[in-house]
Amino acid sequence: MTQNTDRRKFLVATAAVTLLPALPSFAQSDEQAVVEMLTKHPTDSKLRNVFFPRITSVQAGQTVLFKATDRSHNSASIDGMIPDAAEEWDGRINEDVEVTFDVPGVYGYKCTPHAATGMVALIVVEGEGKLDNLEAAQGVRQRGRAKKVFEEIWEEAAELGLLEATST
Amino acid sequence: MFGVVAARADSLTIILDRSTNSSELYVAGPAETLLALFDVDRAVIPMQDGVVDYSAFALGTWGIGDALLQNTRVTFDNAPSGFEAMSFMLHPSEDALPLQTPFDANMAIGICSALSSPERYALEEMTGYVGYFSDQTSSASTIEVVLPSVSRTSLNISVVDYMQGGALTFVRRFEPGEPIRFVIPPPGNSFRLNIPLVLLALVSVFAAAWKINHRSFVEHCLRQLFAKHHGRKAQPTSCSE
Numbered sequence: 001m002t003q004n005t006d007r008r009k010f011l012v013a014t015a016a017v018t019l020l021p022a023l024p025s026f027a028q029s030d031e032q033a034v035v036e037m038l039t040k041h042p043t044d045s046k047l048r049n050v051f052f053p054r055i056t057s058v059q060a061g062q063t064v065l066f067k068a069t070d071r072s073h074n075s076a077s078i079d080g081m082i083p084d085a086a087e088e089w090d091g092r093i094n095e096d097v098e099v100t101f102d103v104p105g106v107y108g109y110k111c112t113p114h115a116a117t118g119m120v121a122l123i124v125v126e127g128e129g130k131l132d133n134l135e136a137a138q139g140v141r142q143r144g145r146a147k148k149v150f151e152e153i154w155e156e157a158a159e160l161g162l163l164e165a166t167s168t
Numbered sequence: 169m170f171g172v173v174a175a176r177a178d179s180l181t182i183i184l185d186r187s188t189n190s191s192e193l194y195v196a197g198p199a200e201t202l203l204a205l206f207d208v209d210r211a212v213i214p215m216q217d218g219v220v221d222y223s224a225f226a227l228g229t230w231g232i233g234d235a236l237l238q239n240t241r242v243t244f245d246n247a248p249s250g251f252e253a254m255s256f257m258l259h260p261s262e263d264a265l266p267l268q269t270p271f272d273a274n275m276a277i278g279i280c281s282a283l284s285s286p287e288r289y290a291l292e293e294m295t296g297y298v299g300y301f302s303d304q305t306s307s308a309s310t311i312e313v314v315l316p317s318v319s320r321t322s323l324n325i326s327v328v329d330y331m332q333g334g335a336l337t338f339v340r341r342f343e344p345g346e347p348i349r350f351v352i353p354p355p356g357n358s359f360r361l362n363i364p365l366v367l368l369a370l371v372s373v374f375a376a377a378w379k380i381n382h383r384s385f386v387e388h389c390l391r392q393l394f395a396k397h398h399g400r401k402a403q404p405t406s407c408s409e
Contacts, residue, residue: 039278046271049278071281093226094284113279116230116254117299143230144254144301148190 032098033064035121037073037111049073049114051121054149055157060127063100066091073111075099078120081108081137083129104130106137106163108150116144122153124162131165178321180205183328184311184352185270191306192299193242193251194273199258199296205323205348206236207316210291213258219288220258225279232256233298239316242300244309251300255279258294260287265297270330273299307331308354315348323348331355 033056041047056064066075075097076090083105091097093113101107104127111119120142124130142150157163180197195202203210212235214224233253242249255277259265265276276297323342328335329352340350 039280048275072279072283113226113228113283114255115228116252116301117274117278118254144252145190145192147301147303 031062033058033062034067035064035075036067036069037075039070039072049111049117049119051075051109051111051119054121054153055124055160055162056122057124057126057160057162058101060104060125061100061102062125063098064123066097066099068094068096073114073119075109076112078108078110078115078140080140081106081133083107083133101125104128105133106130106157108137108140110146115146118145118149120146120149120153122150122157124157131163134163178319179324179326181267181326181328182313183267183270183273184306184330186307186329186331186355187305188307189303189305191244191249191251191302191304192254192270192274193249193302194270194277194297194299195236196267196273196276196295196297198261199291199294202236202296202298205315205317205319207239208236212236213291215291219290220294222282222285222288225257226283229256229279230254233300236298237300241312241314243312244302244304244306246312249306249311250302250304252302254299254301256296256298257282258289258291258296260289261293261295264295267297268328269335273297310354311352313350313352318345318347320344325350327352329355 035056036042036052038050038052039048041050042052051066058064068074071094074091074093074095077086077088079088082088083103086101086103086105086107089097089099089109090112101123104125107123107125109121109123138154154163178201180195180201183194183196185192185194197205199213200210203212212232214221230253233256236256237251237253242251257277257279259276259282266272267276277299319342321344325340325342325348326337327340327350328337336355342348
């Protein structure tokens with residue numbers, strides 16, 4: 001019985017350790033969110049050139065650190081995929097970059113040299129009017145594998161409730 | 169319309185990845201051969217002082233990939249494939265990368281640490297890798313590839329056709345002067361063609377084996393009967409041993 005309980009605890013702990021890194025990031029308002037720029041996905045060895053996590057939810061006014069964990073990557077906003085009032089950003093390759101998101105909305109971003117191979121991701125900034133630019137962002141034409149990845153991202157974000165006006 | 173291919177190299181590798189909602193195509197070969205076969209001027213590759221200028225790759229290289237494909241026709245069941253370039257990359261030929269699966273190919277086309285490496289190479293020393301994506305499925309399509317060139321020397325194009333559950337590999341050889349055009353059949357066709365042939369071959373083998381054994385058995389019985397009738401000892405046969 002003790003052995004079974006121990007085994008169950010072990011399995012639960014293992015599952016938690018395995019699954020938690022795969023979940024989108026939901027940063028609390030008092031902490032900085034971190035997105036890693038990776039050449040190899042940490043849990044799926046078949047995925048290369050990724051932002052991790054690829055969906056991040058923050059509160060308006062929060063900062064996201066794009067961490068250059070692996071080489072040859074950067075983070076840059078995608079034209080047409082950020083709110084009108086928001087500022088674009090374009091990080092340098094191989095360098096960390098911090099971006100503060102003051103305007104609620106959805107923000108599509110990319111790694112400049114790897115965008116067409118699917119290295120794109122999404123930040124949802126919670127707050128009043130966060131869905132105002134959703135349609136415009138979803139309408140931006142993507143190149144190459146970014147089409148497929150963004151389809152997955154939009155679907156995943158919707159499943160997580162991030163694309164509902166009431167989500168917080 | 170047809171360019172002439174320089175006689176330096178004679179092989180290309182093509183990897184096709186068919187999924188249910190998209191298709192990916194990867195092409196690899198010596199850089200100069202690629203440019204010649206796709207009839208593209210070498211000026212499309214950023215160079216500085218005779219070596220490849222990797223710094224220009226930092227903005228993405230799909231423009232080079234698109235340029236490579238602009239004179240080439242790739243169709244799914246005679247309709248445009250919709251392929252557009254994901255990335256193009258050059259690696260030193262002396263350090264050839266593994267290139268057997270779509271995963272290998274995807275790794276090879278990625279802009280890598282070469283951006284910040286001090287090593288520089290001339291185009292002749294490089295192998296080019298280019299990848300294309302289409303949001304159209306080709307899982308049941310006949311794919312035709314027509315390059316805008318003829319080969320001045322013999323050319324082998326290795327095609328690895330990935331589909332759900334496995335891969336088919338074949339090599340298409342082109343003789344000097346032959347237009348470079350080839351067809352990749354839909355995956356199902358291979359099975360429709362091969363499975364009946366395999367079944368037919370198996371049935372034939374079993375039938376032949378049965379017939380041989382059956383004949384031996386009849387022969388054995390006749391021998392026994394003949395020996396008994398004539399009072400001789402029967403000779404052992406393979407059937408009775």
